[in-house]
Structure formats: C-alpha cells, structure tokens
Amino acid sequence: MTAANNLIPWLMxxxxxxxxxxxxxxxxxxxxxxxxxxxxxxxxxxxxxxLAIEPGAAARAALRVARAFQVELALAAGTVTAITKDxxxxxxxxxxxEAPPPGTAVQIRLKIGGGTVIACRxxxxxxxxxxxxxxMCAAFQDLSGEAHDKIETVVCDVVASEIxxxxxxx
Numbered sequence: 001m002t003a004a005n006n007l008i009p010w011l012m013x014x015x016x017x018x019x020x021x022x023x024x025x026x027x028x029x030x031x032x033x034x035x036x037x038x039x040x041x042x043x044x045x046x047x048x049x050x051l052a053i054e055p056g057a058a059a060r061a062a063l064r065v066a067r068a069f070q071v072e073l074a075l076a077a078g079t080v081t082a083i084t085k086d087x088x089x090x091x092x093x094x095x096x097x098e099a100p101p102p103g104t105a106v107q108i109r110l111k112i113g114g115g116t117v118i119a120c121r122x123x124x125x126x127x128x129x130x131x132x133x134x135x136m137c138a139a140f141q142d143l144s145g146e147a148h149d150k151i152e153t154v155v156c157d158v159v160a161s162e163i164x165x166x167x168x169x170x
C-alpha cells in the first residue's frame with residue numbers, strides 16, 4: 001500500500017472532522033482526535049512552509065495562509081482599516097499606506113467572519129515597503145486561548161478548502 005492510499009482518506013477524514021468541529025456536532029472523543037490531527041497536519045504543513053523559505057530568512061513559527069480579512073489598526077495617527085494578506089496563530093500581515101516602525105505596539109480588531117472580532121495587541125515585527133504602501137507584519141502579543149483556536153480554525157478552513165479542491169481536480 002502506498003503512502004497516497006493512506007494519506008488521501010486521512011485528509012478527507014480531516015475535512016469531515018473540521019466541518020463537524022465548526023458545526024459543534026463532533027462527539028467529545030472526536031473533538032479530541034480532531035484537535036490532535038489538526039495539530040499534526042498544521043505541523044506537517046509548517047515544515048513544508050519552512051522548506052520554502054529563502055536561505056537566511058527567519059523560520060516561521062506557525063502555519064501561515066493567505067486570507068483577506070478586515071483589520072482595524074489603532075495607530076498614532078488614528079484608526080486605520082486595512083486588509084490582511086496572510087494570517088497565522090502567531091500574527092498577520094496587512095497592506096497599509098504607512099506602517100509604524102518595527103517594535104511598535106499596535107492595538108488591533110481583526111474581523112474573521114461570521115461576526116467574530118478578535119481584539120488584541122500586536123507588535124510590528126517587519127515593514128516591507130511597496131509602491132504607494134507597505135506590508136506590515138505584526139505578531140500577536142496577548143492572544144487569548146479562545147482567539148487562538150478561532151484563528152487556527154480559520155487557517156484550517158483554508159487547508160480543508162485546498163484539500164477538497166485538489167481532490168476534485170483528480
């Protein structure tokens with residue numbers, strides 16, 4: 001039996017568990033199994049992301065996915081609304097007209113859909129200039145356990161969506 005023969009059913013089972021977790025229809029023992037499998041899948045995908053990092057770049061600490069969410073940033077000049085470029089349980093990146101320098105603490109309100117708003121403090125860790133804007137990378141500072149779970153669930157939404165679309169093509 002090849003690895004693919006085991007992997008494909010496992011990935012499809014993961015998608016089913018993920019859907020059940022979001023709907024709160026999993027049995028308690030299924031929730032426990034799902035959370036272990038979710039952690040393992042995220043770790044495997046994180047290792048793959050680390051392999052894709054250019055030499056000399058900082059290693060990622062959490063699985064990052066491209067996802068556009070509205071985020072309000074409380075900056076010295078006032079509140080700025082931006083759209084995230086990507087998100088992970090460790091932070092976000094967002095395109096802004098002007099970014100504060102690395103090391104700056106920023107209060108944010110991240111709207112991740114379904115009426116869910118995550119309010120927390122971030123620290124700007126990198127600013128990448130772009131024509132007419134900047135990509136601001138910020139690390140979460142005081143993310144609650146509940147907010148961490150909600151963000152990880154959003155990250156897994158992207159993973160499950162990609163898994164499903166990959167298998168529909170084959």
